Amino acid sequence: MLxxxxxxxxxxRTYAVNFIQNGAVRGICHSQWCRSSDIELTSIRYxxxxxxxxxxxxxxxxxxxxxxxxxERVVTDADDVAAYNVDWLRMVRGASQIVLKPKTTEEISAxxxxxxxxxxxxxxxxxxxxxVGGSVPVFDEVVISTSLMNSIVSLDELSGVLVCQAxxxxxxxxxxxxxxxxxxxxxxxxxxxxQIGGNVSTNAGGIRLIRxxxxxxxxxxxxxxxxxxxxxxxxxxLKKDNTGYHLKHLFIGSEGTLGIxxxxxxxxxxxxxxxxxxxxxxxxxxxxxxxFKEAKRGLGEILSSCEMMDLLALDAATSNxxxxxxxxxxxxxxxxxxxxxxxxxxxxxxxNFLESSMASGIVRDxxxxxxxxxxxxxxxxxxxxxxxxxxxxxxxxxxxSLPHSSFYAIIPELKTRLPAEKVGRICGYGHVGDGNLxxxxxxxxxxxxxxxxxxxFVFEWTSKLKGSVSAEHGIGFKKTQYIHFSKSxxxxxxxxxxxxxxxxxxxxxxxxxxxxxx
Amino acid sequence: xxxxxxxxKTGVVTDGVKHSMNPFDEIAVEEAVRLKEKKxxxxxxxxxxxxxxxxxxxxxxxAMGVDRGIHVEISGTEYDTLQPIHVSKILxxxxxxxxxxxxxxxxxxxxxxxxxxAQMTAALxxxxxxxxxxxxEKLNGELHVIRExxxxxxxxxxxxxxxxxxxxxxNEPRYxxxxxxxxxxxxxxxxxSPKDLxxxxxxxxxxxSVEDPPTRQAGVILADVDQLIIKLKEGGHVQ
Numbered sequence: 001m002l003x004x005x006x007x008x009x010x011x012x013r014t015y016a017v018n019f020i021q022n023g024a025v026r027g028i029c030h031s032q033w034c035r036s037s038d039i040e041l042t043s044i045r046y047x048x049x050x051x052x053x054x055x056x057x058x059x060x061x062x063x064x065x066x067x068x069x070x071x072e073r074v075v076t077d078a079d080d081v082a083a084y085n086v087d088w089l090r091m092v093r094g095a096s097q098i099v100l101k102p103k104t105t106e107e108i109s110a111x112x113x114x115x116x117x118x119x120x121x122x123x124x125x126x127x128x129x130x131x132v133g134g135s136v137p138v139f140d141e142v143v144i145s146t147s148l149m150n151s152i153v154s155l156d157e158l159s160g161v162l163v164c165q166a167x168x169x170x171x172x173x174x175x176x177x178x179x180x181x182x183x184x185x186x187x188x189x190x191x192x193x194x195q196i197g198g199n200v201s202t203n204a205g206g207i208r209l210i211r212x213x214x215x216x217x218x219x220x221x222x223x224x225x226x227x228x229x230x231x232x233x234x235x236x237x238l239k240k241d242n243t244g245y246h247l248k249h250l251f252i253g254s255e256g257t258l259g260i261x262x263x264x265x266x267x268x269x270x271x272x273x274x275x276x277x278x279x280x281x282x283x284x285x286x287x288x289x290x291x292f293k294e295a296k297r298g299l300g301e302i303l304s305s306c307e308m309m310d311l312l313a314l315d316a317a318t319s320n321x322x323x324x325x326x327x328x329x330x331x332x333x334x335x336x337x338x339x340x341x342x343x344x345x346x347x348x349x350x351x352n353f354l355e356s357s358m359a360s361g362i363v364r365d366x367x368x369x370x371x372x373x374x375x376x377x378x379x380x381x382x383x384x385x386x387x388x389x390x391x392x393x394x395x396x397x398x399x400x401s402l403p404h405s406s407f408y409a410i411i412p413e414l415k416t417r418l419p420a421e422k423v424g425r426i427c428g429y430g431h432v433g434d435g436n437l438x439x440x441x442x443x444x445x446x447x448x449x450x451x452x453x454x455x456x457f458v459f460e461w462t463s464k465l466k467g468s469v470s471a472e473h474g475i476g477f478k479k480t481q482y483i484h485f486s487k488s489x490x491x492x493x494x495x496x497x498x499x500x501x502x503x504x505x506x507x508x509x510x511x512x513x514x515x516x517x518x
Numbered sequence: 519x520x521x522x523x524x525x526x527k528t529g530v531v532t533d534g535v536k537h538s539m540n541p542f543d544e545i546a547v548e549e550a551v552r553l554k555e556k557k558x559x560x561x562x563x564x565x566x567x568x569x570x571x572x573x574x575x576x577x578x579x580x581a582m583g584v585d586r587g588i589h590v591e592i593s594g595t596e597y598d599t600l601q602p603i604h605v606s607k608i609l610x611x612x613x614x615x616x617x618x619x620x621x622x623x624x625x626x627x628x629x630x631x632x633x634x635x636a637q638m639t640a641a642l643x644x645x646x647x648x649x650x651x652x653x654x655e656k657l658n659g660e661l662h663v664i665r666e667x668x669x670x671x672x673x674x675x676x677x678x679x680x681x682x683x684x685x686x687x688x689n690e691p692r693y694x695x696x697x698x699x700x701x702x703x704x705x706x707x708x709x710x711s712p713k714d715l716x717x718x719x720x721x722x723x724x725x726x727s728v729e730d731p732p733t734r735q736a737g738v739i740l741a742d743v744d745q746l747i748i749k750l751k752e753g754g755h756v757q
Binding site for chain 1 (some may be wrong): 520528534536538539541693694695696697699700755
């Protein structure tokens, strides 16, 4: 027996080791999975959707686009275009033959003016990380990619207002503003790929909404181009501006159906000086709710994220992506993050909260980190779920808002409803702080019978509880038939009228958001 | 976080930067804890040389399962110029005082990448060394250390006491759990100075200048091969 072991530990200053974010992970996914041509065309899988009476792309059109943009930014090679036709979840595939890559608002304006005149349908595309098939063409729409619109216009250090082009990648913006002691007011798993224009167009939520609010609050101004090419300048960078109708809200969350967002002005809060993350194991969903309540009370203003995941959701990340589970097996896990300006103060609050939650038995076990590298690996467990689920095969994805009391009840309900031998995994995770559940069912391959058992059941169930059928993912292509579960007929009528007013020919991102009859 | 060089070029800006345990040292701690769990080891002592923040790192080690900690306090300019030779002398002295049977260190620190401490400590103590361990086994009173080398695995036998340095694949360190974090607060942590150990930590090197890496020059897109050849000739890359 050895008496003693002496180990030498060095306290090293932690410099950022930038782990490969989703951007790179995506690259791996593409090479390891099937070719995009193996995915069924949307027009075949959804035979009920009819192509609108738009013009077909002709050589004349391509020539004209080449007069607006240099030829290397007019992509027509079938292999190059293929990637723009398939969504990240690989559940829909369009048949576009052309991708345009403008760099300026003026170029987008010229493109749209021409498309409107020629009656060519267009599909605006950012980072293509959407989860409802909104960012890829359904038929042969002209893809307008904002990827090259990636310059930063200005940053006001005092007010924290960042003005930039729509194609800037969220994570790049976050690194940029961090040099000035600021942070982006939103953060989501796809940050390494998604673009701010897409975030704004889809009113993306994410993991810090509980602290910094929705984009409807933090986006101060938007510049967008209407279907006819007219540039709408509401690029105000004022915190307060009650002059006339708040038109920017027409572009935030309308998923590119009313205009293409070209620039945004966004309010960036100061980045926290101290961040702590706790990863907790719990026995029941009631304990999760109780812990959330205690966290709000005990952590107060420093609470910046409150996420939950069940065992099977975490397993999608740990088993499929080979990540280490930090604590033993529990039916539920929570990830609680604090961000504040004083490390000692935050740590004391968090310790008190954790000690009392452990003592009262609502939290069974857990771990806590304040070093950036450990924080990152804990977040990777939560953010890796989406990607981990894809490894199961086909994912039926639902993103619903529900009152807290019935937040998780749909999972046991679905487990009794769906035949166990057909289904790989039924799991739930999400932003418990915001009452937003990500409900996911997986099967090895797409199974229409399983889909029929889930839809419209999940939407009816949500509607009955006065929840929302899309909390943060939007409607896109996939959910147009279910929007009425969450919106009244009168609101839908007004939406249709606004669409007619702003895009009379319906060329902007057709077959998305509004139900077909409109 | 972005690393910035101080304006006076004496080092990089570290104010307000969070300290954490060097990843290879985390692996070393994990291995020691596993040896104790397998009842091969009886007691584990963790040592950290550095400023006050080193105590947080020691608490992490204690929460992972280490029994007690020794903080060798070194701060200010002496810390800035602390070299593996100093640390090795401190470890050698502590190993003798504590009658340690194994010293496990991470193979290198991720900031200076020196990779010298294990080797120098073994030399100072005149103990055998098993560096870059990817597996450790105790058989017949000896340690079998498996090392990843070019073209395969090398197994070496070392007699105890010995110095071992941990490589990346030795193990995957555990997370410290809440009950253990709380217990760790009550575990003993002793503070000593290099002077107490009779080690002189006066600087043996002088940092002349720390510079940013040169910024990469922007590329140019050329229309055709002819232009490329002209450019290459201009740059003197081809005749």
